[in-house]
Amino acid sequence: MKRQFPDFRKLPNTKVFPELKEWCEERKIQLIECDLRWGVPKDSNTHDTICACMEELDRCFEENDEQPFFLNLLSERFGWVPTEAEVPEDIRTRYNWVNGASITLMEILHGAYRTKNPNAAFFIRDEKFLKDIPKDYTSKFVDEKPASKQHLKVLKQKLKHNFPSQFWFQRDSEFWKVSEEDNMIMCVTGAVGHGKTSVMAKVVREALKI
Numbered sequence: 001m002k003r004q005f006p007d008f009r010k011l012p013n014t015k016v017f018p019e020l021k022e023w024c025e026e027r028k029i030q031l032i033e034c035d036l037r038w039g040v041p042k043d044s045n046t047h048d049t050i051c052a053c054m055e056e057l058d059r060c061f062e063e064n065d066e067q068p069f070f071l072n073l074l075s076e077r078f079g080w081v082p083t084e085a086e087v088p089e090d091i092r093t094r095y096n097w098v099n100g101a102s103i104t105l106m107e108i109l110h111g112a113y114r115t116k117n118p119n120a121a122f123f124i125r126d127e128k129f130l131k132d133i134p135k136d137y138t139s140k141f142v143d144e145k146p147a148s149k150q151h152l153k154v155l156k157q158k159l160k161h162n163f164p165s166q167f168w169f170q171r172d173s174e175f176w177k178v179s180e181e182d183n184m185i186m187c188v189t190g191a192v193g194h195g196k197t198s199v200m201a202k203v204v205r206e207a208l209k210i
Contacts, residue, residue: 012073034060036107046086053103054095057111070111070120074156076127076141078148079104102148105155113162122159124169 017033024031036053044052060068079102087097095110112120133141143149160167 046082047088047091050082050087050091050103050106053107054091054110057107060111064119066115067117067119068111070117072108072112072120072122072159073125074104074122074152074159075125076130076143076152077104078102078143078145078152078155081148100147100151102151105151108155108159113159116162118166120163120166122163122167124156124159124167126169 012033012035017031020033021031034056036056057068060070081100081102084099091097095106097106098109101109111117112122127142130138130142143152
């Protein structure tokens with residue numbers, strides 16, 4: 001799983017995954033979750049950081065017949081972009097590294113985009129949420145570099161175009177999805193504490209067809 005929402009860091013582990021596990025156990029299915037930021041020490045160098053993330057994806061591919069379930073929560077940050085000099089040659093060759101790409105982009109490319117992974121699902125957060133973020137904290141939620149903003153915009157467009165049935169976007173506290181077949185929009189609403197996270201778990205199960 002690749003997630004990028006700063007304020008949602010705990011939700012997958014405290015709400016979504018536990019509910020998915022319970023659902024799976026009722027059907028005699030074992031769920032083994034993998035967060036691409038788990039186990040990466042803050043003082044890791046560039047090589048170790050990239051390896052920890054990308055090799056974890058490799059393991060997921062190997063253990064799931066080359067089609068692991070890949071969840072991407074994408075907001076308004078393109079992510080950390082290592083310089084060309086920071087990306088070791090072995091990493092560059094092994095993962096066909098794209099110069100100027102962020103680690104977030106490379107994880108998406110490797111985990112879903114290049115293989116057209118049918119078990120991938122993309123959840124995009126609407127930028128309107130920024131209006132409620134104090135200015136002093138905006139930098140934690142949005143990339144201010146023009147190049148990063150443009151790269152992120154293009155990435156979202158390509159994900160929507162290439163994964164139309166696996167693409168969801170969030171507006172405020174609501175989750176939306178456009179259906180290709182009837183051009184209808186599904187919306188899930190509800191006040192705080194009314195179970196939208198449970199619905200999120202159900203959406204994930206349906207999106208991944210598990």
